[in-house]
Amino acid sequence: MRIDVLGVGFDNLTMDEAVAEGLRLTESQGTHYVVTPNPEIVELCRENLAAKIAVNEADLVLADGIGVVKGAAMLGTPLKDRVPGIEFAAGLMAGLAANRKTLYLLGAKPGVAQQAAQRLQATYPGLVIAGTHDGYFKDDAAVAEEIRKTGADVVFVCLGAPKQELWMKKFGPATGAHLLCGLGGSLDVFAGVVERAPKFWSDHGLEWFYRLCREPRRIGRMMKLPLFLVHVQQEKRKK
Known part of the structure; x- marks a missing residue:
């Protein structure tokens, strides 16, 4: 059973459970995909029905x-833990x-995926990078075919929401991969282009505030958080 938070169903898993399920999907027949909604x-998803469908039809929906996590607790249906996409990806790799x-x-800007590939192969000895492609493309089918030709088992799709979720739903099967993971700006972090919040900030759920301090231009996006909590409170009153 998934935990419903404002119409999005989250899998109630710990990080270890999520990684284990992700690895199991890489061994399963067919194509599967993972989303990591914040x-x-x-x-x-409340405003975009297509995005909501793509998110809810994912094989794994992780609470990034x-x-x-706080919203689910406020609604009386607590989740076991927060499962940040970038940490899920690390366990998966x-x-x-x-x-x-x-x-x-x-995904990401030209050159970033290649830079990320070099750093990840150094971090995870034995990791095989089948190929890379930046996020600036117009021919979706051609990119999916390019991935299929590499025979990649897993694809990290870092195109931003909702593009990555819609892309995985529509073009995932054409890639031939067993698992696709929508991971937003993770390639920038893996490449060392963007610094992730120090452990203290992430451990205390303040990674968003650290990012805001570093990138004040994100204030418009960050305003979604209080709006989200307002909507959770409204939903709680209905119960």
């Missing part, structure tokens, strides 16, 4: 963001390296 994406599975990196 409060901003939940708010987007302390706001989602460790498993892929151990099992010699191949990974394709899709």
